[in-house]
Amino acid sequence: MRPRFTRPKESNPEKSPNLYVANCGPKVGISYDDMESVFAKFGEVIGVHAADETGARVIVCFSEVDSAGTAFEALNGNPCRELGGRTLHMRYSVPRPKAKVRGNDSLSVSFLSSELEIPGIYLVRDFVTAEQEQELLQAVDARPWKSLAKRRVQHYGYEFLYETRNVDSRQFLGELPSFVSPILEKISSFPHLDDNKSRLKIDQLTVNEYPPGVGLSPHIDTHSAFDEFIFSLSLAGPCIMEFRRYQHGTWRPQPSEDNGTEADKCSNIIRKAIFLPPRSMLLLSGEGRYAWHHYIPHHKIDLVGEQVVKRCKRRVSFTFRKVRRGPCCCNYRQYCDSQTET
Numbered sequence: 001m002r003p004r005f006t007r008p009k010e011s012n013p014e015k016s017p018n019l020y021v022a023n024c025g026p027k028v029g030i031s032y033d034d035m036e037s038v039f040a041k042f043g044e045v046i047g048v049h050a051a052d053e054t055g056a057r058v059i060v061c062f063s064e065v066d067s068a069g070t071a072f073e074a075l076n077g078n079p080c081r082e083l084g085g086r087t088l089h090m091r092y093s094v095p096r097p098k099a100k101v102r103g104n105d106s107l108s109v110s111f112l113s114s115e116l117e118i119p120g121i122y123l124v125r126d127f128v129t130a131e132q133e134q135e136l137l138q139a140v141d142a143r144p145w146k147s148l149a150k151r152r153v154q155h156y157g158y159e160f161l162y163e164t165r166n167v168d169s170r171q172f173l174g175e176l177p178s179f180v181s182p183i184l185e186k187i188s189s190f191p192h193l194d195d196n197k198s199r200l201k202i203d204q205l206t207v208n209e210y211p212p213g214v215g216l217s218p219h220i221d222t223h224s225a226f227d228e229f230i231f232s233l234s235l236a237g238p239c240i241m242e243f244r245r246y247q248h249g250t251w252r253p254q255p256s257e258d259n260g261t262e263a264d265k266c267s268n269i270i271r272k273a274i275f276l277p278p279r280s281m282l283l284l285s286g287e288g289r290y291a292w293h294h295y296i297p298h299h300k301i302d303l304v305g306e307q308v309v310k311r312c313k314r315r316v317s318f319t320f321r322k323v324r325r326g327p328c329c330c331n332y333r334q335y336c337d338s339q340t341e342t
């Protein structure tokens with residue numbers, strides 16, 4: 001088991017109730033009981049543990065910082081008669097940082113949106129047939145792509161402005177193209193919409209083409225830009241979508257670390273992930289749309305359970321949204337640009 005405490009990187013002036021003690025321990029014939037009886041003279045010892053695998057470095061935990069301080073003053077750098085005359089080298093110990101996570105290996109990836117347990121997020125597999133998928137891909141490939149730094153996009157209905165993460169709602173580009181009409185038709189009977197069907201009126205489409213290894217930084221689609229219901233159709237290749245609930249987050253995009261280390265440093269993040277197969281449709285609504293960041297890790301390979309899934313030559317997504325008229329009045333103020341000052 002990884003010890004909970006560790007030696008600080010450099011001499012750490014900050015006191016703590018835990019002492020890192022070198023040059024003692026079972027490897028050099030000193031038991032933890034021997035250690036406890038020596039250190040207990042300075043105050044209540046609540047634990048004696050191995051500091052590492054060497055067997056010659058020990059963590060002594062006191063209940064009080066002052067007891068650790070007194071023991072430190074008395075024993076550090078001095079030969080200790082009760083411990084066979086050994087000279088103890090001590091530092092105040094610090095809690096060990098959490099293990100780093102690489103990729104999504106520590107994050108279990110759900111196949112079903114019901115396993116995710118994020119209110120408002122629903123995945124429907126095989127939303128389109130393989131034939132429809134080919135037709136949709138051919139249709140967008142016959143139209144001009146706009147190149148961004150790492151991926152290509154097309155916008156219909158309204159242009160999406162990446163600088164402001166918003167749309168210019170006065171600049172109407174025209175009706176959505178007829179090749180998405182069957183998809184819009186099917187969206188109108190998407191499960192879980194209840195009585196919101198009549199309010200859908202999707203008028204914006206963003207097509208994203210991701211080469212292998214390209215993802216998307218963690219973000220919440222700007223509340224003031226789009227209505228509640230956001231649909232994303234995955235075509236051509238699969239990907240993992242990660243969801244992050246930042247307890248102290250805002251509506252601004254979060255750091256785009258792709259290996260989870262930033263997320264790890266902050267214990268106030270809940271992370272979940274789902275596998276999006278080609279031809280599936282994802283709905284973001286409610287809490288999942290308003291309060292959770294979504295994120296596509298920048299991996300060429302995703303670990304899904306025991307399986308290694310290679311990203312295909314490309315993934316093309318169709319994101320269907322409705323441009324918002326007026327401010328957002330959701331119940332997630334912290335994440336809402338309409339309800340928080342800029």
Ligand SMILES: O=C(O)CCC(=O)C(=O)O
Pocket residue numbers: 206208216221232233294317319
């Ligand atoms: O590619 C996707 O499925 C998601 C796209 C997205 O989140 C966005 O355009 O805001």
Ligand SMILES: [Fe+2]
Pocket residue numbers: 219220221294
């Ligand atoms: Fe998004």
